[in-house]
Amino acid sequence: MNTIAVIDYGMGNLHSVAKALEHVPGDHQVLVTSDVGQILAADRVVLPGVGAMRDCMSELKRLKLDTVVKQVADSGRPLLGVCVGMQAMLEHSAENGGVECLGLFSGTVEPFPTDLRDPLNAQRLKVPHMGWNQVDQTMPHPMWENILPDTRFYFVHSYYAQPAGPEPVAGSVVYGFPFVAAIAKENIFAVQFHPEKSAQAGLRLYANFVQWNGHP
Amino acid sequence: MGLAKRIIPCLDVDNGRVVKGVQFVDIRDAGDPLEVAKRYDEQGADEITFLDITASSDNRETMVHVVEEVAGQVFIPLTVGGGIRTVEDIRRMLNAGADKVAINTAAVFNPEFVREAADKFGSQCIVVAIDAKCVSDVSQGNGENKRWEIFTHGGRKPTGIDAIEWAKKMVDYGAGEILLTSMDRDGTKVGFDLELTRAVSDAVTVPVIASGGVGELKHLAEGVTEGRADAVLAASIFHFGEHSIEEAKRAMAAAGVEVRL
Numbered sequence: 001m002n003t004i005a006v007i008d009y010g011m012g013n014l015h016s017v018a019k020a021l022e023h024v025p026g027d028h029q030v031l032v033t034s035d036v037g038q039i040l041a042a043d044r045v046v047l048p049g050v051g052a053m054r055d056c057m058s059e060l061k062r063l064k065l066d067t068v069v070k071q072v073a074d075s076g077r078p079l080l081g082v083c084v085g086m087q088a089m090l091e092h093s094a095e096n097g098g099v100e101c102l103g104l105f106s107g108t109v110e111p112f113p114t115d116l117r118d119p120l121n122a123q124r125l126k127v128p129h130m131g132w133n134q135v136d137q138t139m140p141h142p143m144w145e146n147i148l149p150d151t152r153f154y155f156v157h158s159y160y161a162q163p164a165g166p167e168p169v170a171g172s173v174v175y176g177f178p179f180v181a182a183i184a185k186e187n188i189f190a191v192q193f194h195p196e197k198s199a200q201a202g203l204r205l206y207a208n209f210v211q212w213n214g215h216p
Numbered sequence: 217m218g219l220a221k222r223i224i225p226c227l228d229v230d231n232g233r234v235v236k237g238v239q240f241v242d243i244r245d246a247g248d249p250l251e252v253a254k255r256y257d258e259q260g261a262d263e264i265t266f267l268d269i270t271a272s273s274d275n276r277e278t279m280v281h282v283v284e285e286v287a288g289q290v291f292i293p294l295t296v297g298g299g300i301r302t303v304e305d306i307r308r309m310l311n312a313g314a315d316k317v318a319i320n321t322a323a324v325f326n327p328e329f330v331r332e333a334a335d336k337f338g339s340q341c342i343v344v345a346i347d348a349k350c351v352s353d354v355s356q357g358n359g360e361n362k363r364w365e366i367f368t369h370g371g372r373k374p375t376g377i378d379a380i381e382w383a384k385k386m387v388d389y390g391a392g393e394i395l396l397t398s399m400d401r402d403g404t405k406v407g408f409d410l411e412l413t414r415a416v417s418d419a420v421t422v423p424v425i426a427s428g429g430v431g432e433l434k435h436l437a438e439g440v441t442e443g444r445a446d447a448v449l450a451a452s453i454f455h456f457g458e459h460s461i462e463e464a465k466r467a468m469a470a471a472g473v474e475v476r477l
Binding site for chain 1: 218219220221222257262287288289291292293310311313315337338339340341392393420421422423424446447476
């Protein structure tokens, strides 16, 4: 049987991720786990995350899961990052006074500027960026299959990823300015939004992940 | 093109059942929170809020089960409010599948609780609920000096605290969102207190949910266009089958408000 490991490092709503994965069709077993062996043996791996980056990275390191995530990335098996899980895949985050991250993607994670404004009407925009925003699929990818262009997904975050390239941005979103909604490299796909909270569109993305063979 | 304004139906839950007479034509058991939540999800609700109206410790276990059940089948954000008093209360609700908790009375008694909760779980899941009532004498003067104060215990107990100052303080303490209810308008069906909503929304950097007073669809759009709210919450307008969420969204879109359709 196909197994999907949802990495458990004590951060927030990983159960929602697991429930959404269990809900989509397919012959797969979902394991919420911090067990190195189970994660390395799984066919697919999800790195979820909510909360602050400092706690996120220190827990990953304490459980020795930072190296495990890198091993999964190198193994060619499909790896999905969600929200803070995606941010943790960059090199560095400005959150909590600066935190070194996993470095699977080059680039940094930055806070939204104070006094963020809508360039169209100069109206002040609230932070966190919270709610349903439209994702522009900037490249074709198996993870976008059967998801319409500009579909809305649920976001909630106060920091955003600023990849340095050359990894392709797979999706972008506009809130005051355009930034990364999804990033992809080989067998890694990572999203800033919460597919597990994005109704049918989010479930479709998880269904695509269950089918994805890890090739872009 | 951009972030949609949210419509949030609110379900009052008493001992595991939705109360206040939810009436959907084709739902036999109208009091089942899962059935109601599923229906709202199908209609396009952007989030769902559960308010535990008894909030006794016995009832807490029941609410945890309700959240678990709904979170396993409804994949949109869920907020739980009512009787959230400790870090342990929050942890249990989040582990059950809630995405946010709304803190009201406990924040007034101990503002540090909000700071502790935001530090532990992140601001994104800490909503501070504010029940505000106008206390200035509007018959005097031109109304420009209106003041609102916050009330606790479901709006029964005055605190003497200025609502706008309180909202700012709660954001400083780590609230990621403000759920603002006008006690003057709650249940009146004459529309939101737009002055209050605008005053709070302009004063804080985080999203504000307007609540209290929705009686017609046009009130929802007004909360956004005139009240500058980021989201609107309503209960009875949806519960009694008067309007669906979809109708509400179409009305908001027609009024020029960006929504998820």
